[in-house]
Amino acid sequence: MVKFHYERPSLNRKNELISFLDEFVKYKSAINGSGGMDKIYARDHYGCRICGRSGNQDFLEIDHIKPISKGGKSTYDNLQTLCRRCNKEKGDTYYN
Numbered sequence: 001m002v003k004f005h006y007e008r009p010s011l012n013r014k015n016e017l018i019s020f021l022d023e024f025v026k027y028k029s030a031i032n033g034s035g036g037m038d039k040i041y042a043r044d045h046y047g048c049r050i051c052g053r054s055g056n057q058d059f060l061e062i063d064h065i066k067p068i069s070k071g072g073k074s075t076y077d078n079l080q081t082l083c084r085r086c087n088k089e090k091g092d093t094y095y096n
């Protein structure tokens, strides 16, 4: 008989995963509901709102202006275009 060993995720981790998935779904639907990612990119002129660099969409990411961890919502007004580098540096910082 084959025994599977696995570590049971703690309740905390499970909740984290659930809220992550929940936010992900909201994020996707907010983006779709607001006309899709193209609309956010177009509003921001296909450029990073921090450093101003522009590029193709592989290089750009959609960022939460106010991070979800600080109560930010996945709405059109709270989403912005950032380049991958600025998004990484920004992390959970909330400039405002």
Ligand SMILES: [Zn+2]
Pocket (backbone or CB within 6 Å): 048, 049, 050, 051, 052, 053, 082, 083, 084, 085, 086, 087
């Ligand atoms: Zn940038």
